[in-house]
Amino acid sequence: MGGDGGSIPGRIDLVRTSGYTFVRNLGGMGYSPNTQMKTADEHLTTAQIKDLRWKTCSLSQEPLSRPIMACRVGLLYNKEAVIKYMLAKKPLVTMQHTKNLKDFKEVNFGVDTTRSFICPITYTEFCGANRAVLIWKCGCCISEKAFKELMKCQTSQGEAVCPNCNATFMYNPRAFDLQSTTVDPVSHDIVLLVPDQSEEGYIRAKLATKVKTTR
Numbered sequence: 001m002g003g004d005g006g007s008i009p010g011r012i013d014l015v016r017t018s019g020y021t022f023v024r025n026l027g028g029m030g031y032s033p034n035t036q037m038k039t040a041d042e043h044l045t046t047a048q049i050k051d052l053r054w055k056t057c058s059l060s061q062e063p064l065s066r067p068i069m070a071c072r073v074g075l076l077y078n079k080e081a082v083i084k085y086m087l088a089k090k091p092l093v094t095m096q097h098t099k100n101l102k103d104f105k106e107v108n109f110g111v112d113t114t115r116s117f118i119c120p121i122t123y124t125e126f127c128g129a130n131r132a133v134l135i136w137k138c139g140c141c142i143s144e145k146a147f148k149e150l151m152k153c154q155t156s157q158g159e160a161v162c163p164n165c166n167a168t169f170m171y172n173p174r175a176f177d178l179q180s181t182t183v184d185p186v187s188h189d190i191v192l193l194v195p196d197q198s199e200e201g202y203i204r205a206k207l208a209t210k211v212k213t214t215r
Contacts, residue, residue, distance in 0.1 A: 046196050050128030053194045054117070057081050059095075066111070069104040070134050072185055073097060073203050074193045079106065097207040105191075108139040108165075119143035120164050121150075126193070136189040137169035138162050144192065148176075157188065178202045 044052070053076065057064055060081040067079040082104055085095070098104065110120040117126045122143050126132045133147040134140075140162050150163045151171065160171035172188035174180060178199050185206050195203060 047128040050131075050194050050196060054127055059085055066109070068107050068109065070107050070191060070193060071098055071104055072136075072191060072207055073200055074134070074191050074195045075200075076107070076194065077104070097204060105134065105136050106139055107134060107141050107193075109141055117141070119146060121146045128194070132193040134191040134193050135162050135164075135167075135169050136191055138165050138167035140164040140167075141193065144176075181206070 055064055056062070056076075057078040058075040059077050062078060062081070064076055065078060069077045069079050069082050071077070082101070085092075086101060109117040109126075110123075112118050112123075112125070117132075118124060119126065119130075119132065119142055120140070122145075124130055124143055126141070126143070131144045132141050133144050135142070142164060147163070151160065151173070154160055154171055155173060157170070157172040157174075159168050161168055169189040170187070172183065172190065174183045175185075175188050175190035176192070177183060178192070178195070179202050183206075185203060192199070
């Protein structure tokens with residue numbers, strides 16, 4: 001019998017293990033004071049966060065459903081959520097880079113039979129491991145790998161043709177260098193969709209600087 005009428009803890013319950021703590025660290029006998037649990041919650045990996053962002057509206061946190069819009073940061077939104085946000089006229093700190101509907105672009109996603117978003121060139125599904133490039137001018141969304149391969153002959157900034165719809169857009173090969181402080185994020189039509197958290201920080205910082213200089 002245990003000292004409090006409970007069960008007798010086994011040795012495995014009594015040995016403190018790295019990364020674990022006691023359920024009730026008050027001493028005494030019995031099961032609860034001597035049972036260990038993880039001290040920290042499980043955390044999502046960067047890839048898992050990206051996969052989740054590919055499926056969730058950044059405003060409403062509801063599942064993404066067409067029509068879908070994107071902002072210059074590269075985040076995805078349900079169009080209905082964007083319109084509701086604009087009509088509410090209650091600015092959010094996370095949305096300071098948007099002032100009106102012109103700061104959003106409706107995305108022309110390819111969709112397969114499973115309703116997944118796919119590249120119209122490679123027919124591969126967009127996800128954390130297969131990132132996408134949004135051409136802001138026309139709204140087409142293309143696999144980053146395919147886009148870079150198709151654009152490798154154009155080494156300087158200038159007009160280019162969308163590989164999907166043949167619309168012209170402003171291309172800048174340095175747009176992929178998100179840490180660069182000399183590339184104006186709105187001087188070209190390339191937006192990398194679903195950035196990771198560090199990339200998002202760089203983009204937001206550049207957009208914030210752009211807003212300050214235009215005021």
